Amino acid sequence: MARLGLSGFGQAEKRADDQAKLRPAKALRGRKRYQLMQIWSVCMGATALTGLIVPGLARAQTSSPAERLFTSVETVGYSLVIGIISAALVSAVWLIRQRARLESEGAEMRSALSEANQQISRYQALIADKNRRIVIWDGQNRPEFLGQLPVETGAPPSDSDFLAFGRWLKPSSAGELEKAIEKLRFDAHSFDLIVETQRGEVLEVQGRLSGGRAFAHFVALNNLRAELAELKIERNRLKTSIATFEALLDAIEQPVWQRDADGRLLWVNHAYSEAVEAGSPDQAVRESREVLTSLTREKIKASVTPESPFHDTVSTAVRGNRTFYDVVDVRGPSGSCGMAIDVSQKEALREELKRTLKSHAETLDHLATPVAIFDGNRRLQFFNQAFVQLWELDHAFLETRPDHAELLDRLRSAHKLPEQLSWKAWKESTLAVYRSLDTQTELWHLPNGQTLRVIASAHPQGGATWVFENLTEQVDLETRYNTLLRVQGETIDHLSEGVAVFGPDGRIQLSNPAFRALWGITEAEARHGTHIRAIETACAPSYDKPDGWKSFSKIITSFEDERPSSQGTLELYSGLVLDYAVTPLPNAQTMLTFVNITDSVRAERALKEKNEALRKADELKNDFVQHVSYELRSPLTNIIGFTDLLKTPTIGSLNERQAEYIDHISTSSSVLLTIVNDILDLATVDAGIMRLDYSDIDLNDLLDDVSMQMTDRLQEGNVTLEIAASAKLGHIVADQQRLKQILVKILTNAVNFAPEGSAVEMKCWREDSDFVFTVHDNGCGMTPDMLATVFHRFSTNGKGGRRTGAGLGLSIVESFVNLHNGQVSIDSTPGRGTTVACRIPTAVMPQSVAAE
Template identity: 35%
Template sequence: MADSLPFPVWLRARNLKISWCNPAYATAVGSKPDIVVEEQIELVPAAERGKKKSLAQIAFEQGGEQSEQRHVVIEGQRRLLRLTEAAVGAQRLIIGYALDITKEADLDGELKRHIKAHEEVLDLLGTPIAIYGSDTRLKFYNRAYLKLWVADEAFLKTEPTFSEVVEDLRSRRRAPEQADFQKYKKERMALFTSLIEPREDLMHLPDGTTLRIMAVPHPFGGIMFMHEDVTDKLALESSYNTLIAVQRETLDNLAEGIAVFGSDGKLRLFNPAFLRIWRLMPEPLGEHPHLSEVLEMMKPLLGTMPDWGGYKRDTIVETLDRTTRAGRHECTDGSIIEYSCVPLPDGAVLISYLDVSDSVRAEQTLRESNAALAAADRLKSEFVANVSYQLRTPLNTIMGFSEILANQYFGTLNERQMEYARTMMEASKKLLHLINDVLDLATIEAGRMALSVKSLSVKALLENSSDMMREWIRQQQLGVVISVADDVGSLEADEQRMKQVMFNLISNAIQYTPEGGHIRLSAERQGDWMAITVEDDGIGIPEEDQDRIFGKFERANPQARQAGAGLGLSLVKSFVELHGGRIVIDSRPGKGTRITCFLPLRMSEAHKKPAQAAS
């Protein structure tokens, strides 16, 4: 039977010499069995063994079975053999055999190379990985694992058991806090005998870190643990969920109806306001209908159109083409709905709807009211202008006869008669001034006021205005100071209107300045502008009244020496704005008032034309 074995087998006598071998042995050494016995041809020549004891000698001396691996050249090929020799029986005869393990060794080497390559790849991964053998000892870990656990590499190189690693993590507060840690460790250790399918767990560490741990059975026995730090991911997911909830709640409480259609034209999102505006039920919309179906649901309010099919087709095309547009629907129930279509970054399209029926009706009512007010104001202005024109003729007659009487053309008057005549003349002049102011305002409001523009000396304007008012100023016991540089130059303006501006500003200053006060007139260039200022040290104007005093028939303060009609400052503002300028007022109660008119040095052609009506 031994002769038929395919691997070498041999026997040795007590003197350790070969006493028998099978044909496989003889073939391995390139000889015949009888020659092998005769010449004592060994599989492993003594020269290769050197001074070391032979395997047979060790087996003879120690008894039992002894094995070793040796490379041997057989039939011209280098083979790896596992040589085994054992002492048997009381006489310790030696029986030996050799197995060719070349293929197994090659496979084992290939396997080791694959394992090494895999370990190198795993070491480069950013995912922390640890592999434990079936004996629960740590067989492999990568750099990411070291970084995650801040572990002592010298400790890990000792191949600690899983239990020892868990205890090490606990000592460094890198293991989860547990009421019964031993129970927790026992449950984790049980994975080595019970794990069949991959298992995923979340681990919450004392420092707030959250890990996702995947335990996978290893093909060679044991377990491979993969770790992922999901702290930021969970926080982001929580923030995202919160944001989505906030957005959902916001959409649900918007007054605007919102509908979002995907790039495929299907309804992805809608809010209660959308249902309310279009009188829709939520159930059909919950099935994500196409835009064409939604339009059919909206048709009862959209109404019958001459070309409904064309309208629907155009709406679908514009929406799917992500065209930004806005418009208004006038619905069959009388409601008016504004819409706006906006493309979203993800390829979807958002359409918002807002019921503006009440706003439109209120706007229409307001427009009608404004038109009625404008018409009434126009009629009032025309009436005042017509009455003013009609008053001029009898007023001129009264002024003429008053002047005749005052000049005593038809006889001498006594003192009382002269006083009456002078009083009539003064009252007539004031009334004429008021009528002229009213007519000017009416002309401006009607848009028919044209300016006669020419070059006007600013210094002469201020001096002439002061001279014109000098007697009145003297009567009120006030002082006048004019501060104008000789080279202040001129500006383009209507001389008559500018004199009216100065007259009204100085009149206003006289009325509100107590006896002994002063009025200051000044002018200076500021770039392309001329700043003309009238300043007093009178009673001043409260800040809340400073915008109001430029209105028609408004008085700055009831404490004025003489109460006017309240048209002076309104005319000043109108004339300055006709010239393309503006007015700035600076005043505080008890500190006086400073009014500055800023006028362009050169008027534009637009301001030289008749002013347009304010309405």
């Protein structure tokens, strides 16, 4: 009811202000002004008419008859004027009455305004209660404030400070209230809140909308309502705390659970559900999945009390792996809760530490460097075998953990420590490492001739580690190294190659006389520490090109991690040719070496010139052969054609001598054409432009064709050809023309050397997919020297042969067989004939791919 009355109060106040004050007052003033203007107009009109009528009447009385006739007309007008004046008087009377009525209405309006003001006063008296305050927002105008809150709540009395909620409300309440008011004003969302002041007082805040205005009603609660509000705040705080703790427990990686008094699960976090392989914590609770074993749960149930929580390390299986948990379980009045911390890694680290310490002890025990470790009381804790061997001490004595001072005294009495002028001062200085944080390093020269570097490192927790490094061999090696350096220096000085070594800063470290002689510089110009820029300037008169010393300088002074090596040749103005090499050294230095290769370069240039001349001569020879061959082929073809034409009867009959000459011309022309074709084939092979025309060949048809072609040659030599071949040799993929040439030339060579009346044997067979054949003749055979050159071009052996050719047949055979990736060989013995064996593998038929 209070909220409804307060809402209606805003509307009543506005209506009272608008109706009782503004509208009646304005209407009254307007009507009065209008009435006065009407009365004034009527009076002014009557006065004017009177001024016109009176002079007219006077003139009518004093005028002549003629003039009276004219005035009678005017009399009518005067009558009309008098009527108008009468109407004006009537209107004035009506206006006066209307004025009286308006004054009566004004009195009523003033009475209503007085009543509205009294009503506003009553509302203000009602709102002025000290237990509530109202804030009213009307659009963007400043808010209006009504009422006050008690001083003990801590609410500021001033209007400007009241809306600064953060100053007198608790942060959580202030933030929530500001958001609620913002939503009320801009989104029209009502609210009911319980807020708490900085002094701990509780207020009820209600937000409402009415008549286009936003109202925030602040009420101080007392007695039971205040207690209920406090309980509500405390409940919300507890719920927030519980939700926060549950969110925290959900975020940690350790399983956490809560059980009731009977031991059943009530709540678990996500880590628990993951440990028991449940899809969610609710599933783990619903299915009562346990992360601990039954034995562990029984042990916890039997031992845990409210005063004595359970705390122990237990083992369980998680995701199929053995896991160690540090379990804490606390019992309360209504149940228990617990947490399991995964200490598997800790246990593993503990075991790893044990193994590491053991491994370190074993490692130190196998070191060749003596090591001894003393504790904070300067007693021996650890020693390795190298320590025992170095000082030759009794193992039983060392096992007694002697004091360090006692150990030094024992070693001194055994004459194993360096002799000192003041033993006491030296021992105190040596044992001062236990009071120092810095590592101490000393050299001990023992009486037996050994040199030890003693490194003593103090431990932050007390004690020290002593390491005895035997430098005897190192000193020996250093002495030999210095000797070796002197020997190498002498060796470099006597080298014929020029050598110069530069440091990473580009300054020369050493150079030999050969280097200075090659570049024509003095020893002072190449002295130790001279920068490479100065060396470049000194060498400029001998060689001044960008790819010379400037490139050396760039490589030597480069900051790149991987310095490249370089090699090349330089030719000096003096005519010397130097072979140089830039070699990076392991110690960030760079070595330049220069070798005088003038004589070698001159000889190389002479050989290159001769080789170039030979190459040109060979090219000239090939050009000549090809040109002559092509030029000879056309006339020979004409000669052979005309010779065949002369043999025909249509041309005319020839006598016996003419026919004989024509036969000689035909034979010689055919031989010459064969030689030209062979030369062209060889030239094509040499040029690398010959391509085989592969096709599928029937071997039996090929042999028939070859035997038919050899008929005339066999008859001429009175030799028979015996072919031993299967009737089904099959097919082979090869160049038919070149394969036929191979067979014809081998058979021609055999017929040429076969005795008259003998037979040339040809055997053919297949080995897998290869075509193999041999040709044997019973001729004179060949000697080993002849066999060595039988495949050479223009190699002829006229002994025992009927014809002497150009010596190109077997050379062409070898070239064509190689193009087929085959093999050819000759076996011959003087007096027993010759056998030629040839193997031709089948090729893959080329496939033509059609355009898609």
